[in-house]
Amino acid sequence: MQRTLLVTSLLLLPLFSHAQSQVDELADALEPQVIEWRHHLHQYPELSNREFKTAEYIASYLNGLGLDVTTGVARTGVVAILDSGKPGPVVALRADMDGLPVPEQNDLPYRSVQTGEFNGQTVPVMHACGHDTHMAMLMGAAKILTDMKDQLSGKVKFIFQPAEEGAPAGEKGGAEIMVQEGVLKSPDVDVIFGLHISANADVGTVRYQPGGTMAAVDPFKIVIKGKQAHGAYPWKSVDPVVTAAQMIMGLQTIVSREVRVIDDAAVVSVGSIHGGNRSNIIPSEVELVGTIRTLDKDARELIYEAMHRKVKGIAESMRAEAELTLPLDYNYPITYNDPALTATMLPTLERTAGKENTILAKAVTGAEDFSFFQEQVPGLYLWVGGKPLDVPEADSPAHHTPEFYVDDEGMKLGVRLLTNLTLDYMQQN
Structure with a gap:
């Protein structure tokens, strides 16, 4: 078996070498156009589920390539299909589209001065996480793969996804809704690739991590109910403030004393406390809101169980009542890079970026709704340097700050990676 794989790999080497040379030439020639797309998208960002003009801009370009384009997917998403006309796998490539309610403070000729509506208020809008580069890189890959259509075997599905940063209050959106609407069907996707620009990693580098690479996110809310009393007579109260303090400290012991942290990192953070309105009144109710981050399915299940146990036990010990809502309003699965797929595509990463620039990175406790795609089909999610x-x-x-900045030069590697991953996967399957 190993000998067969070795012979097959050796036979494919000339094909890979020729295709990569062609990809490199096309990526070099296309780079000014990719930068132009990025600058336009950066200058005119739109908030989650409001990417109407962004979608029009992308769809117009993809239609010009002669692709089969569908708009209005998950509200504002755009999906295009490139059919080689030959049998083979269906490879999906994904980019996210939405900006953030952040005021840009960079002195750039293409800086954003756009505004949008967020939580009922008019706010500045900025691509403060690099989604403008993601779209431009995927548009570049679509162009090159269309030009190299004769070397494809199968179909490529280009997915431009809205609302990665989360849908507005009262709405649904993002990858989860795209999956529900069948974006991975008709034709059925075999594998999906995605990438994220990094303001903290050097231009020219790519980082990968098999298994859990970004955390599951599970927001929670705890409502603690006690008995109100005068602050001078605390013995007449059932104090939800003190109960909340005990609960916050108790929740920290889940990670420090129950999760096997030598294997997988985890986080339980309380980010909001509301209760009371005067210094001399012990209130009747306190509300806690927080987030859980996990990189392992078993750790996630453990924390779910422990949260209920801790909340109930601590409340009872203080004579209070507590209600835990978990998850609160949304949750993302673990962004999980299929280990076999990662190992198979590692030579592509090393050949495209150079072995010295292909870095095995540690997982991060940030979250990505690319994970909803990976729950359905094998996927690989990468970090491309933009510093x-x-x-x-x-x-x-x-990321997510007014000063956020990534260099245009980082995008060419992203274009080449998306293109080579597609070509190599098709040639191997």
Whole structure:
């Protein structure tokens, strides 16, 4: 078996070498256009589930390539299919589309001055997480793969997804809704690839992690009910404030004392506390809101069980009542890179970026709704460097901030990766 795989790999090497050379030439020629797309998209960002003009811009371009284009998927999503006319797998490539309610503070000729409505207020809008680059890179890959259609075997499905940052209050959106609406069907997708630009990783590098690469996210709410009393007579109360304090500390012991942290990181964070209105009144009710992040299915199940146990036990010990809502309003699964797929495509990463620039990275406790696609089909999600080489990592701006910045030069590697992953997977299958 190993000998057969080795012989097959050796036979494919000339094909890979020729295709990569062609991809490199096309990516070099296309780079100015990719940068132009990125600058336009950056200058005119739109909030989640409101990506109407963004969708029109993308759909117009994809129609111009002669692709089979569908709009209005999961409200504003765009899906295009490239059919090689030959039998083979269906490879999906995904980019997210939405901006954030963040005021841009970069002095760029293409800086955003757009506004949108968020939670009933008019807010500035910025691509503060790099989704503008994701769209531009996928548009570039669509162009190159269309130009190389004769070398494809199967179909490519280009997925431009809205609302990755979360749908507005009272709405649904994002990858979960795309899956429910059948984006991975007709034709049935065999594998999906996606990537994220990183403001903290050097231009020219790609980072990968088999298994859990980004965390599941599970928001929660705890409502603690006690008995109100004068602050001078606490013995007449059932104090939900003190109960909340005990509960916050108790929840921290789930990770520190119950999760096997040497295997998988996990987080339980309380981010909001509301209760009371005067210094001398012990209130009747306190509300806690927080988030759980896990990188392992078993750890996620353990924390779910422990949350209920801790909340109930601590409340009873303080003579209070507590109601736990978990998950609160949405939740994302673990962004899980299929280990076999990751191992199979690692040579593509190394050949495209260079072995020295292909980095096995640690998982992160941020979350991504790309995970909903990976629940249905094998997927691989990568990080592509966007930090200028002359900027120290400590000085690079964080994602979701007004100073967020990534270098245009980082996109060419992303275009090449999406293209080569597609070509290589088709040739191997």
